[in-house]
Amino acid sequence: MRFNFKFRAATPKRNHEGAPAYPLTPALALYAAVATAALSDQFYEAADTRLARLRELVAQNEPLFVAQLAVYAREQLYLRSVPLVLAVELARIHQGDNLVSRLVARVVQRADEIPELLACYAQANARTGPKTLGRLSKQVQRGLALSFNRFDAYQLAKYDRNGAAVRLRDALFLVHPRPKDEAQQAVFDQLVAGTLPVPYTWETELSAAGQVAHATPAERQAAVAHTWETLVASRRLGYMALLRNLRNLLEANVSGATIAQACATLADPGQVARARQLPFRFLAAYREVLALNMGAAAPLLAALEAAIVGSAANLRGFGPATRVVLACDVSGSMQQPISPRSKVLLYDVGLVLAMLLQSRCQHVVTGMFGATWKRVALPQGQVLRNVQELYRREGEVGYATNGHLVIQDLRQRREVVDKVMIFTDCQLWDSTGRDNTLAQEWAAYRAHVAPQARLYLFDLAGHGLAPLDVRAEQGVALIAGWSDKIFDVLAALENGGNALTEIEKMDF
Structure with a gap:
């Protein structure tokens, strides 16, 4: 792809407020739409309108760029749904090589993304559920088969959603993945029979603690507090789960030692880097804690400040002369x-x-x-x-x-x-x-x-x-997105690149 070239001035159009505005190139427009895609109704644009515009933009761009953008969105912007949309739309218009199968296998990184991609495939192809999906695109099928081979019994059980339009069992019948060994064949058989072992999660442990038979409300509260303390101490609570449950920790009246350990986890630079949280999630947690107005909240607020700074540790600012x-x-x-x-x-x-x-x-x-x-x-x-x-x-x-x-x-x-x-x-x-x-x-x-x-x-x-x-x-540039990765784009611009330079770097 060549993006670094001069353009003739664009003819002004009108934005949603009726003011003069300028169109973006197809590549920039797709990048901006993907980097900010919540795929839900917005102030100026309904979800269906955004999806239709994404489809049009995919058709206007080169397939390799669309694939690189999908991988960038999944692995750098931490988005889940829109990379699946790009993969499905690319499958509709691109054939002749294994680009789509490689893309599907790359962006499907959790077991529940297999049925989510199939549901998206059904919608994009005007079909209404697993029984009407019919034959899949060969490349989609191959990519999903590779994805199935990566997941074990725990992951399949954890992400098999009841009530979903497409279940993992449905996906297995549609995709027909070849098991890599006898052990995986046994797992697939359990998925079909509905006999996968119930996965342990922190949610199930907390639910059990709150349902102690014959316990008084005070005893149940104590059991829940003890469970939270055990989860934090044993590090079985993932970083995102901890971030989303700070208010619950405080309301459960856990010990000061547990709060201290939670703070240490939140502020730890290594764990912040591995957690790959969008910056605004720290704000959401901060506001939840702040709203309680509790004395024990103070160290958590400080830890969240440290965490968000750590989340953008590689952000290069500007010196005193700038x-x-x-x-x-x-x-x-x-x-x-x-x-x-x-x-x-x-x-x-x-x-x-x-x-x-x-x-x-x-x-x-x-x-x-x-x-x-x-x-x-x-x-x-x-x-x-x-x-x-x-x-x-x-x-x-x-x-x-x-x-x-x-x-x-x-x-x-x-x-x-x-x-x-x-x-x-x-x-x-x-x-x-x-x-x-x-x-x-x-x-x-x-x-x-x-x-x-x-x-x-x-x-x-x-x-x-x-x-x-x-x-x-x-002297004007556009950068899109909600992630701290926008600062990588800023750095690329400072070094003579453009907003698409980081996408072009994706090894695909």
């Missing part, structure tokens, strides 16, 4: 949850990513914009606390999307900066009716104040349009 502006979009469309089951908003994702970068910059202006633009002075070293401070004050700037005010403020002050970074859904418009645009302000700022300045748009929604032409030689 002047940076970080602007966070807090408009109404940014108040959208990233998924139906999450309390985290797009707005929160932008704040977390901005504050991670703020923690590494030596000369930085931080602020938020809606109807107005406001600078907010914040201390370094307190990423989550700073997010909460901005969150508390978001109503001070209103809920429009006047992003051009960030640059207008710099131009009117004649303030020279090196980098402006805007965290937004890219649906910018002028609520005053004057038709001012970010593109106009940026051109004027570069022409009259800071010719060397660069503008980075951190696209958190992936709608396929940008408020200015990121393909022209205007």
